[in-house]
Amino acid sequence: MSVKFEKETIKTTTGAAASAAAGVAGDDLVHNVGEALTKGGGPNGYLAAYLKQLQSNPLRTKMLTSGTLAGLQEFLASWIAHDRSKSGHYFTSRVPKMALYGAFIGAPLGHVLISILQKIFRGRTSLKAKILQILVSNLIVSPIQNTIYLVSMAIIAGARTFHQVRATVKAGFMPVMKVSWIVSPITLAFAQKFLPEHTWVPFFNIVGFIIGTYINSHTKKKRLAALRRKHYGDGSGRGTAGRPGDEYDRRGPVGPGGPGGPSGY
Numbered sequence: 001m002s003v004k005f006e007k008e009t010i011k012t013t014t015g016a017a018a019s020a021a022a023g024v025a026g027d028d029l030v031h032n033v034g035e036a037l038t039k040g041g042g043p044n045g046y047l048a049a050y051l052k053q054l055q056s057n058p059l060r061t062k063m064l065t066s067g068t069l070a071g072l073q074e075f076l077a078s079w080i081a082h083d084r085s086k087s088g089h090y091f092t093s094r095v096p097k098m099a100l101y102g103a104f105i106g107a108p109l110g111h112v113l114i115s116i117l118q119k120i121f122r123g124r125t126s127l128k129a130k131i132l133q134i135l136v137s138n139l140i141v142s143p144i145q146n147t148i149y150l151v152s153m154a155i156i157a158g159a160r161t162f163h164q165v166r167a168t169v170k171a172g173f174m175p176v177m178k179v180s181w182i183v184s185p186i187t188l189a190f191a192q193k194f195l196p197e198h199t200w201v202p203f204f205n206i207v208g209f210i211i212g213t214y215i216n217s218h219t220k221k222k223r224l225a226a227l228r229r230k231h232y233g234d235g236s237g238r239g240t241a242g243r244p245g246d247e248y249d250r251r252g253p254v255g256p257g258g259p260g261g262p263s264g265y
Contacts, residue, residue, distance in 0.1 A: 055198055062201060063107040069209045070102025071095050076213050081220035097156045105152055106145075113141045118197055130192050134185050142180040146173065183211060 053061045077083070078090045085092040121133045147169060154168035187207050191200050 050202065051198055054201060059108065059111050062111050063103040065202070065205055066107035066110070067099045067103030069205055070106065071099030073209055073213045073216060074098040077216035077220055080217035081224065083220045083224055094156060101152050101156065105148065109145060109148055113144065117141060130189070133192070134188050137188055138181055138184055142177065142184055146176045146180060150176065179211070179215065183207070
């Protein structure tokens with residue numbers, strides 16, 4: 001009995017030691033992955049290098065960031081919503097178009113507008129000034145950004161006439177503004193309280209990317225469901241010819257969000 005007990009004890013102890021070693025190895029793996037991704041977040045880390053570029057070459061850095069996030073957002077939204085191209089790929093023609101929009105329209109527009117906003121309120125830290133900054137952002141900056149965004153999205157979605165562009169802006173303006181009025185005050189108040197001004201751009205970009213991807217994928221799902229009903233009929237046997245998604249959707253652009261859209265700076 002004693003021999004058996006000793007063997008079981010040795011076996012249990014060995015197993016516990018192996019589990020502990022595996023746990024330490026797992027922790028080391030997570031730590032090493034974190035170090036590889038962030039370089040520890042220290043003075044020589046990727047974040048520090050990005051912020052340095054943002055200060056030395058602000059417009060170029062914003063253009064690269066916004067273009068990359070806009071294209072990635074469109075690709076992820078298509079993947080989440082299973083919105084494929086005619087060839088069956090998620091990398092549709094909208095991906096490079098969205099990247100071009102983010103780099104050459106969204107980023108320069110946001111750079112100019114937010115720079116003006118920050119200059120107007122620079123050094124003003126009172127509660128009244130912060131509230132006024134939020135109001136100016138929501139009542140002046142956001143409407144300009146969202147209007148340009150909707151016009152661009154209408155053209156990307158296939159609008160070719162003034163009437164189509166106008167219909168898209170009219171249909172999408174208030175829904176997009178409602179998102180801005182909910183998200184923008186929260187993100188701007190958070191940035192005012194906790195973040196230095198030179199980190200506002202990556203923070204707003206991340207928030208806009210997450211929210212924009214969600215809204216974009218949700219809108220794509222709804223659009224695809226509507227097109228399937230139109231194409232295959234509503235159960236009464238009536239359907240229409242053509243491939244779903246071939247025609248321009250006059251109800252508005254796919255995905256009212258992302259860099260340059262609600263909360264996109």
